[in-house]
Amino acid sequence: MGIVWALITAVCWGSIVLVSEKLGGDFHSQTFGMTLGALLFSIVAFFVVQPHITMTVFAIGAISGVFWVIGQRNQFASVDYLGVSKIVPLSTGMQLFGTTLFGVIVFHEWKTKTEIIIGIIAICAIVGGALLTSLRGKKGSEEDNQNLKKGITILLISTVGYVTYVVLIRWFEISGWEAILPQAVGMFIGALIMSFKHKPFNKYSVRNILTGLIWSTGNLTLLLALPLIGIATSFSLSQTGIIISTLGGIFILGEKRSKKEIIWVISGCVLIIVGGVMLGYTKS
Template identity: 70%
Template sequence: MGIILAVITAVCWGSIVLVSQKLGGDSYSQTLGMTIGALVFSIVTFFIVHPDINSLVMIVGAISGALWVVGQRFQFATVDHLGVAKTVPLSTGMQLFGTTLFGVLVFHEWKTKTEIIIGIIAIVVIILGAVFTSIRDKNNKEDGGTNYKRGYLILLLSTAGYVGYVVIVKWFKVGGWEAILPQAAGMFIGGLLLTFTGKPFNKFAVRNILTGILWSTGNITLLLSLPKIGVATSFSLSQTGIIISTLGGIFILKEKKSKRQIIFVIIGCLLIIAGGVMLGLTKR
């Protein structure tokens, strides 16, 4: 049952960018709609679970949610420059690298020689996978230019938000169930602040409430899978969702890629997943 829950997480999170692109709208309406969906879901969950929430949980959760919005808002913006097939695997690899770096340097998660060796190999594999997914086709005029440079800069900002969203909760040792509602509140407020200049209140924001519910479903199933199969397996399985969004970007959204690029993207995704699994082995 635990593995099934973790796979549901992978399917939900791996489908978010793909679904949002199919639903339409720009990064502003997509972000706002997603935060509204997450807030609605968290309110319902709160009245079912009744978690204990104090002032520290409220503050940390809200900041975590606001940082998540930064990550998601600019990931959507990156898609406009790099496409889904390139953005998602790169984003996944950079998030794994960033959270692992904090885990090692700040939380001292790698304590044995075996963990250090596996962890270093995992990081190298992830970086290699990210490089494979970002290979451009020089013969494709649409595959390069200033948009790529801008896209990579935006993706760095997105990654910083995602990493901060995870690290701050762990730093203050806030439980998952307790953090859900404060995080969603922070997501919604942050979403309003980051999108108000783009006139996000439209039909596309309403449509993208579905992506917020999709994200929240993945978040809940991950929390439920942790005590059943452990952090290592849950964490690793949750990363496999990039296959859905990456291949979906190529074959469903019809993003233009040469055969050579498709092969490299698939290899890159497999390497990032392998690195994620290896990183999972270092977590206790």
């Protein structure tokens, strides 16, 4: 069941950047709108399930939510430099490396020799696929190179936020239902503080409540998957939704790619799928 939860996360999270770009707004209003949607979702979920939340759980969950804001707003910000079809694969590869490193070295989630071998091959396939989707068919201009450097720098900051957000919940063994409200509160406060001077209260933040609801659904299913199949497997599987954003950026948002680049993108997506399926077998 853990694999199913992780795949639901993949579909939800794989469509977030794509949907948000279609809804419009800058990364401040997009992030703030998402946190509004996440907060609404978590409040409803809390009263339906009524989980027991201690002060420790609330504090760790809120801190986790703040780190998520760092990850998400910087991912949105990098779109301005690289576009959806480039930043999502690169962001995915960075996150996979970070979460898998923690999952395997710190939490010892791959115990047998077979799990380690399959896991390493799977991660190589996913990261290789992510890099393949970001290749350029011809040498870029000086402006393109500068944008690439800025985009990657922002994505590195984003990755630190995303990885910390996931690892904190796993480290303190907080369940999905316990974490969902504290995380949303931390997300909302973090987004409000970071975006307040940019006046995020506008029609675009209202529109992006939808992306917050989509994200919350994926977040809950990921948190439910973590104790069942571990951080390395669950987070890696959840990132296979990259395919939705990558192809959507090209065919729905109309981001320009040459025929050669489209072939690379499709090949990279196939590698990601293969790697994701292999990761499903690393949990005994």
